[in-house]
């Protein structure tokens with residue numbers, strides 16, 4: 001399944017020998033095209049090339065995985081139960097649902113605003129004012145991050161552009177400079193620097209001579225010195241953020257390497273995903289981007305603030321329903337309540353219910369397997385960890401901002417700019433050094449002083465934007481009529 005995913009290509013209708021790889025061709029198509037039908041080709045072509053090939057393999061995989069976790073001393077009732085056990089939280093699913101319910105108003109306000117803007121771009125015949133959004137129009141192959149359509153939704157055009165990709169490319173940024181920039185930030189915050197073998201042994205760019213798994217990953221060789229990233233880096237802001245994400249994994253490896261192997265894990269899997277994103281919250285601030293030469297002039301006024309918060313919301317708020325639903329689907333597959341006969345229709349029920357999106361073309365239940373078109377399904381990588389990460393990274397950010405001595409609104413905080421940045425770095429290092437030797441509430445307490453997941457910090461961070469969106473959305477229908485479908489001209 002990994003090989004099918006990593007080598008899949010979508011071939012042009014009019015030239016079957018001209019085939020597009022996911023990275024970078026289809027990524028660029030979904031990010032840059034503003035042609036409804038071209039976007040549909042890229043969206044459908046990837047699912048035909050990969051999802052359809054995986055449809056009949058996945059049921060057997062589920063069976064084998066459930067057998068494996070039911071064996072011997074483990075005796076988990078199914079794979080989902082085993083995966084949830086890593087959080088050591090009896091009411092874990094209830095806590096997640098509670099967090100999600102608190103975040104729904106943020107998402108619905110962003111969704112309503114983006115839907116209105118997309119109607120203006122693609123026409124009222126293509127998008128309903130009260131329905132779900134066609135999935136291929138959101139700038140991302142899985143509609144999980146909407147940052148690439150920032151130009152279509154920018155609140156105050158003409159203010160400083162936050163899209164630093166053009167400047168990265170114009171200034172000749174290299175992949176090495178992107179990784180060095182990230183390493184410099186970790187060092188500046190008092191964390192451990194990347195060892196020489198990281199630079200010697202990592203794969204930073206897509207090789208020209210062989211097929212590789214391009215989906216980014218960070219590897220611990222459990223020998224206290226060999227740590228590596230594998231990534232097909234492109235010169236853009238998205239990948240600069242991903243580099244921080246991957247380096248966050250490496251940082252955890254380096255900080256907990258003194259523990260026995262069973263403790264060389266994150267406090268919980270969400271913590272491992274949160275480290276790099278946490279630091280990237282500071283790097284992404286306009287003043288920090290200016291400091292590393294990616295923004296020329298920064299305007300400090302309310303309109304620029306709203307533009308900045310919109311760009312952050314298109315990355316962080318848009319992700320929340322996707323991060324939540326991926327394992328809602330998978331846990332149900334593992335426990336048998338979703339069967340191979342209903343894989344795809346149950347997938348789209350969840351996608352429409354939580355994300356407020358619909359497929360641009362009818363799905364064929366006998367052939368289509370759209371979950372298979374997302375890396376983590378064939379890759380068998382659990383996903384709720386990212387939803388947990390998106391919640392806790394804002395709890396950590398708020399706490400480290402206070403420790404660093406930041407004053408003012410949370411969204412303007414760069415922990416490396418605070419007078420007590422060293423104290424903030426020490427708290428982070430102490431948490432990382434615990435690995436999984438303490439249960440995660442104890443690790444959380446080291447940074448935040450309390451032991452529970454909370455949606456309050458992410459809501460506080462985005463509050464100015466929420467207020468602005470509520471005004472903009474006056475008269476709009478929040479949420480969507482799940483029965484609407486786009487017109488299909490074949």
Ligand SMILES: O=C(CCC(O)(O)[C@H](Cc1ccccc1)NC(=O)c1ccccc1)N[C@@H](Cc1ccccc1)C(=O)O
Nearest residue numbers: 144145215216217218219245246249272273277379381386
């Ligand atoms: O998948 C990733 C990043 C890759 C990874 O760093 O999480 C990677 C996934 C992976 C790859 C191969 C085998 C297993 C997992 N995870 C790691 O490299 C990893 C995982 C656990 C511990 C240490 C490293 N991000 C998710 C979600 C996300 C996260 C942050 C921003 C945007 C989107 C996505 O792209 O959908």
Ligand SMILES: [Zn+2]
Nearest residue numbers: 245249272273
């Ligand atoms: Zn990760």
